[in-house]
Amino acid sequence: MKVLFVDDEPRVLEALERSLFQLDVDWNVTFAEGGQAALRELAAARFDVVVSDMRMPGMDGAALLSQVCKKYPHVVRIVLSGQTDEAEAFRAVRVAHQFLAKPFSSEALRQVIERARLLMMGLGDERLQAIVGRLEHLPSAPQLMDDLTRALEDEATTAETLAAIVRQDPAMSSKVLQLVNSSFFSNGASISDIRAAVVRLGTKTVRALATRGGAFAASTKPGELSSASVATAQLRSLATARVASRIAKDKVDPAAAFAAGLLCDVGELILSGPMSHESDGSEGEHRQRDALKHAEVGAFFLGLWGLPFPIVEAVANHHAPSRTALHGPGLPQVVWLAACLVNGNEPDTSYLRHIGFEGSLSDYRAMTE
């Protein structure tokens, strides 16, 4: 794996180099002083991760990363910025996958990059990686987008009101969780509760995200999913979220189960979107093959955006929870059961008992009502 670090302050790079050498990372590291130098490195070799400062003379971090997004969409884009100004930070929201605030310890940075590596290995498909890497946001359900816009127009809207809208929509929720789990917006707290995430960001930030950050949008472009299919997917996700949080009661955190249930099918949203731009007629073939990987794609997407690991794990394994190391009634099992019930699939009752779901299937079915 090759990682490129970009900063206009050579001392930042030098210190990082020392720390990473000492931490014995087994990836290849390269350092570039500024945006132009970074683009030269990227043209010369294949990189997997770029970690860039925001404010730099000449080409700044936002400009660099938007170039990287266009030319090398498979590259994981991480901002490491000393800025505290949120207005400036919104420039990064569209072009970066994760936002880290300086000072950020090199050990924590190693973890972030290691995690990105594991995600890439887990997906193991560079074409899909590029499709996900390019995404600025997922399509929101049009009705909820209208609700959000209207709520934001009202100066008196509270964070609770916004949260009630956001938590119904996988697209908005994924964006909000992405921001709130980045060290820039919340000092790196790990937050799975969508309501808490919105409250923590506050109305001002959510408003700025919607207006200046361009972080939320309903599907409108041609070639994208139709509004109707986004709305259908959203309703099914919301149903899964609700059932998951009911099942979760006294097994796992219901708020995390709600989020994982809501987000478990984001892979489908991504894969049925405007996708790859292949013109060689292989698109149909790809679509069929990719459909089998939607859980992996969804998990890669959520992991790339820095969502808490339990959610990523649950989404990755919600079709086959027995694959996880967890053998009790954990988050993957809860989401799996909720998805089975909502989609009308028959869950394996012996596995259910094996992992410790005591109730009968009809009890669980009652929760979908």
Place this chain on the structure above:
Amino acid sequence: MTTGTVLGELSLPELTLKVDALERKLRAKEKTIRVLIQRVEGSASEVHSAFWVLEQNIALEKMVVKRTAEINAQKEQLAQALAELQGAQAKLLQAQKLEAIGQLAAGIAHEVNTPTQYVSDNTAFAKRAVVGLIETLQASLAVVQAVQEGRDTSTLIPCVDSLLKTAKIPYLLVQLPRALDQAQEGLGRVATIVQAMKEFSHPSSAEKTPVNLREAIETTIAVARHEWKYLADVDLAMDPEMPPVPVLRNEFNQVILNLIVNAAHAIGGVTAGGSEGRGKITIAGRTGVDSVEIRITDTGSGIPLHARAKVFEPFYTTKAVGKGTGQGLAIAYSVIVDKHQGSISFETEPGQGTTFIITLPLRDAGLGAAAPAKDIP
């Protein structure tokens, strides 16, 4: 920031209008009295009966008493409006100062966070390095001790060897001193910016004190570093012989800050925010016979013809919403001209840049900082 809310009930332009209207009324009343007096004088020159004159006089006196009362009431109103106006100006100055500090705060945080990043990386590196060095040292000492005691060292040597390898000693010998140097340098940078911020915002007395302008300007340049460093280089060329100049330190700093920030914005405007080359801000100071001159030159776009006459007017701005309240230069004018009896002007060349020229008297004209309100002319 909307200035209307800062000033309470009336905004500054509204207050100015109110004062103007009151002054006009007052002049009209005075004119009425003059006409009346002239009429009485004219009448007196004619021959009238004593009774008629008395009657006229009583009527006139009544009129004068009434008018005087009215005038007094209006004078009071005027004085009150003037007091409000002065209060508003003071608030405005404070508001603009807060705005400037708020704007600076984000930049200063960035200026502190960057060195903090490499100070922490370097110290974390040094800490882990020292752990490895100590282990190696202890293993080596064990060998020394074994040799001294004539014991067998064949089992100890490989242990030292492997520690030497894992601790990456040759690498540490080169990098450890550098890491510590840079950590120290980074802390120095943090200390400098904190010190400059402290000096910049240190409350100065309400009276003028002799200030070394070079030091004051250096502090302001340091505080505003984040505002210019991505856009321009700053050159400071002050006459080394310049004596201390009596100024209100805070107000003077704020003027220089406003001018530096304006210069940086002007340069940002012609370099696409720094992505197309860098500009230059030159600050030069000269000593004259009884005054000093400070010139702040930028390589920005220059001031367009239509804006030149309005540059020092309050609420005039050509900047985008949120980029300035149009107070910076109005306040510079008020500070330099009204409070220091100096002058401020500019020379500008479209496409070349702008120079603001400040002169300050070397001797305090004696009015002091808390100069009494000017009498109504």
